[in-house]
Amino acid sequence: MATILDEALIAQLNAGYVCPPEAGPAWRTACAYGFDMSLVEDALQMTVEERLDSHQRALDLILELREAAQRHASG
């Protein structure tokens, strides 16, 4: 099956988050600092309750991984 690769799309897929041209100075500062502001954009689309639930899932994963790492380290 032939696949046509769009070079612009491939470049976009590999680039990561790109600060939008219409972004204001504070948004640009956060981007330049190194934050993936797409995560903030996603959060701003959520309700406050969804943000708390999403944070809980991320925290649960971190704590689970940390616990696994400690178990691994202790043999």
Next chain:
Amino acid sequence: MPQDDKALLLRLKKQNVEFVIIGGVCGVLHGVSLVTQDLDVCCRFTTENLHRIEAALRGLHPRHRLTADKLPLELTDELCARLRNLYLQTDLGALDCLGEVAGVGNYEQVLARSVACQMSYGELRILDLDALIATKEAMGRDRDLAAVKQLRAIKERNEPR
């Protein structure tokens, strides 16, 4: 050690504790993408409110997590009168209850600079964006100042164009 912020908040609400969410979780509720490991709230440090906190945490083995022996939370009226902060560890995670917030002030001042968030289980109050930025700048630690960059971006995004 688990950290279940929602369960802790529900318990505080159920006991009618007077509190405002501050710190990293407050940032998350405003849209910050950073993960934080403890729950910070500013509380009215009256004897009545402190006993409500104690009741909310009953059964969760609350302990003063920063004391050498992790002393259990056992409040007396005399102790309540002298407490300014409570740094607790519970079976549901860490809960820090502060009587004052750097850059904002005491509970009344924090309350005056809070906003209500409607959750499916009732209303929660959180510091407003400007107050949260003020407290994080007052704290001045690297991680606080990093969070301020996101908070300022969120504020900019929220402002009408």
